[in-house]
Amino acid sequence: MTRLLFSLALGLWLACSGAAQATEIRVTDDRGISVTLPRSPQRIVSLLPSLTETVCELGQCHRLVGVDRYSNHPASVRALPQTGGGVDPNIEAIVALRPDVVLAATSSRGVPRLESFGLKVLALEPRTTRDAQRVMGVLGQVLEVPDADRIWRAIDAGVSAAAQSLPATARSLRVYYEVSNGGYAAGPQSFIGELMDRLGVQNIITPELGPFPRINPEYVVRANPDLIMIGKRNVAGLEQRPGWRGMRALREDRVCVFTADESDVLVRPGPRMAEAARLMAKCITDKGLK
Structure with missing residues (x-):
């Protein structure tokens, strides 16, 4: 009987272990x-x-305990505990939340310290459309969400629909997209540049400058774009930049100023x-196709 009980217990342990x-x-x-x-x-x-x-798009917002x-x-997610910035996270606050995993950018300076506390860190930093698709697949695997590919296909179809809504004349537009203060622009290799390409417009930034280059204001003046896209946070003083007042986009009011939420x-x-x-x-449509 003892041997039988031992065998049953061993079998149960092996099954659970497996x-x-x-x-x-x-x-x-x-x-x-x-x-x-x-x-x-x-x-x-x-x-x-x-x-x-x-x-959250994968339907797993309830697993988040801090952002x-x-x-x-x-x-x-605005009601969740805040744990500093991505580059400068509050290590103590994160440790106190007892996460099973921390999702961080590869550029985060806090990753080594978080790992020194024994926390699991998954560093993922999408920079292109393909990166964003890949990251969704990885998180789908980690969160055991089987339809991550279907969700991405719906997103991609939405981008295609936006592109198809524009007439062929949009392809002649030369566009400058300013991402942040200091003249950082969206180059063709960035995910923003890729969206511009799918919409059929021409990016005035050349590929060799990189995904998000810092652009001299004179570069934009020389390029003389038909349309400027910029966030409300960065638009102050736009006309005071040397030579900008005379550019086609400003003369013809072809500047899209996005709200903070839109940005x-x-x-x-x-x-x-x-x-x-x-x-x-x-x-x-509103500014570029007059």
């Missing part, structure tokens, strides 16, 4: 590091708005990219 191993999740993050999680995480801290939005100070969509949509490579494409298409 089940536990079967739920283990292993993914490679954008550092090239293999991260192993014993199970799908139930407590998540996200330190990048695009990652926060992707988790960075810039994560503000969907509205429900958040446009500068985040994630699940709201179809909405970003629609905002750009509306700008092109």
Whole structure:
């Protein structure tokens, strides 16, 4: 009887052990590091708005227990504890939340310290459309959401619909998109530049300058774009920039000024990219096709 009970107990332990191993999740993050999680995480801290939005788009917002100070969509995440910025996270606050995993940008200076506390960190930083698709797939695997590909296809279809809403004449428009203060522009290799390309407009920034180059104001004057896209946060003093008052876009009132909320949509490579494409298409229709 004792031997039988021992055999049954051993069999049960092996079965449970096998089940536990079967739920283990292993993914490679954008550092090239293999991260192993014993199970799908139930407590998540996200330190990048695009990652926060992707988790929620996958229907898993309820797993978030903390976010960075810039994560503000969907509205429900605004009630979560804030844990500093993505680059300068509040390590103590994150540790206190006891996350199963921390989602962070590869550029975050806090990653080594978080790992020194024994926390699992998944570093993911989408910069292109393909990156955003890949990140959604990785998070779908980690969160055990089987239809991540379907969700992405719907986003991509939304971008295509925005492009199809524009007439062929949009292809002649030369556009300058300013991302942030200091003259940082969206180059063709950035996700914003890729959206511009899909919408059929011409980016005045050349590919060799990189995804988000800092542009001398004279570069824009020489390029003389037909249309300027810029956020409300950066528009102050636009006409006072040397030579800008005489540019075609300013003379003909072809400047789209996006609100803070719209800018958040446009500068985040994630699940709201179809909405970003629609905002750009509306700008092109309202300002660029007179």
